[in-house]
Amino acid sequence: MERMNRQILLNKRPKGFPDESAFKLIEKETPEPADDQVLVKAHYLSVDPYMRGRMSEAKSYAEPFEVGQPLKGGAVGEVIKSNHLDFLAGDFVTGLLDWADHTAVEGQSLRKIHPDAAPITTALYIAGMPGLTAYFGLLYIGQPQAGETVVISGAAGAVGMVVGQIAKMKGCRVVGIAGSEEKVNYLKKELNFDAVINYKESENISKALKEVVPGGVDIYFDNVGGEISDAVLLRLNFHARVVLCGQIAHYNDEKKEMGVRVLPYLLTRSVLLKGFIVRDYRDYFDEGMRDLAKWLNEGKIQYRENIVEGLENAPDAFLGLFRGDNIGKQLVKVS
Numbered sequence: 001m002e003r004m005n006r007q008i009l010l011n012k013r014p015k016g017f018p019d020e021s022a023f024k025l026i027e028k029e030t031p032e033p034a035d036d037q038v039l040v041k042a043h044y045l046s047v048d049p050y051m052r053g054r055m056s057e058a059k060s061y062a063e064p065f066e067v068g069q070p071l072k073g074g075a076v077g078e079v080i081k082s083n084h085l086d087f088l089a090g091d092f093v094t095g096l097l098d099w100a101d102h103t104a105v106e107g108q109s110l111r112k113i114h115p116d117a118a119p120i121t122t123a124l125y126i127a128g129m130p131g132l133t134a135y136f137g138l139l140y141i142g143q144p145q146a147g148e149t150v151v152i153s154g155a156a157g158a159v160g161m162v163v164g165q166i167a168k169m170k171g172c173r174v175v176g177i178a179g180s181e182e183k184v185n186y187l188k189k190e191l192n193f194d195a196v197i198n199y200k201e202s203e204n205i206s207k208a209l210k211e212v213v214p215g216g217v218d219i220y221f222d223n224v225g226g227e228i229s230d231a232v233l234l235r236l237n238f239h240a241r242v243v244l245c246g247q248i249a250h251y252n253d254e255k256k257e258m259g260v261r262v263l264p265y266l267l268t269r270s271v272l273l274k275g276f277i278v279r280d281y282r283d284y285f286d287e288g289m290r291d292l293a294k295w296l297n298e299g300k301i302q303y304r305e306n307i308v309e310g311l312e313n314a315p316d317a318f319l320g321l322f323r324g325d326n327i328g329k330q331l332v333k334v335s
C-alpha cells in the first residue's frame, strides 16, 4: 500500500461554468480503515453531471460537497485492507468513493462486484446508475409502445444512448438530439437511431425537428432542458409522456432562465410529465440489472465508454461533460 494518497478537493464553489480553479489536487497520508471500514484503492471513477449540483450550496436530493474536502462519486476499486466481515483484501467493490487513490469507507456502503462476470466498469454504466436511469425512466415512466416516436435529448451521452437502444428494442421510432457530427454518425450507424439532429449545427431546432417527426412526439426523454426542450415540448402528441431525467443545459445557470410557457399546451394534450431520481426505483433495481445484463449478453444493447487516464485529469473530464466531449459514459482510470 502506498504511504501517500492523492485527493482532489473542492477548492471553491464555482459560479456559472466551472473551471479548474474549483478543484485542488493534494497529497495526504493514506488513511487507516476504522472498525467496520475497508480501505479501497480506486480503479475507475464515474464522472457525472449531477456532481455540478453538489458543488453549489443549493439544497437538492444530494448533500453539497464541502469546500476543502474531497469530491465523492460513484467508483469501482479493490479492497486493500478490510476491518469489515463481508470483505477481504482483493475483493472488487463499487460504491461512493473519494476522488482519490484510496478511500477508507464503511463496508456496508459498498457492493461486491465480480470481475470475471463482466468488465468492472459496467458497474458504473450499464449495470449501474446510468443504465438503471435509462431503464426505469423509459420503461416505467415512458411506457413505450411499438410504433411510437421517442425523442431523446443528450442522446449520445451515457443515459441517452441506452434509452435509444431500449426504445428500438420495444419497436419505437427513435430520434436523437446531440451536439456533433461524430455523435450523429455513431447513433445512426452503430445504434440504428432513425434520425438524429445535431443541435449545434441546426439554425432552427423546431424546424429541424418538424422535418424528422412529422407525426409528432409520443415520448420525450429529456436529459437536457433549455431551448431543445422548448422545441420538443411543442411537438407532443395527445397522451404523450415526458420523462424528466436531467436538465444539464441549466446546471451552470447563474440566473433563472424563462423558456416557453408550455403548460396550457400540455394540459390540452393530456400529457404526462414526470421528474424522477433513479433511486426512486431502488426496490426494483434487481429487475433492472437483470434485464440490462441479459440484453447486454444477447448483444441487444451496446455501450461505449470515454476513458480519461489519471486522477489528476478528473476535473477536466468532469468539465468535458458540459463541453460535450464524451460519447457514452465518461470515466476516469485512476492509475
Ligand SMILES: NC(=O)c1ccc[n+]([C@@H]2O[C@H](COP(=O)([O-])OP(=O)(O)OC[C@H]3O[C@@H](n4cnc5c(N)ncnc54)[C@H](OP(=O)(O)O)[C@@H]3O)[C@@H](O)[C@H]2O)c1
Pocket: 048, 049, 050, 129, 130, 133, 154, 155, 156, 157, 158, 159, 160, 177, 178, 179, 180, 183, 223, 224, 226, 228, 244, 245, 246, 247, 248, 249, 250, 276, 277, 278, 279, 320, 321, 322, 323, 324, 325, 326, 327, 328, 329, 330
Ligand atoms: N434523474 C436521474 O436519476 C438521473 C441519473 C443520471 C443522470 N441524470 C441526468 O441525465 C442527463 C444525462 O446524464 P449522463 O450521465 O448520461 O451524462 P452525459 O449525457 O453522458 O454527458 C453530458 C452530455 O450532455 C450534453 N450537454 C452538455 N451541456 C449541454 C447543453 N448546454 N445543452 C445540451 N446538451 C448539453 C453533452 O452532449 P452534446 O454534445 O450532445 O451537447 C454532454 O456530452 C444529465 O442531465 C444528468 O444530470 C439523471
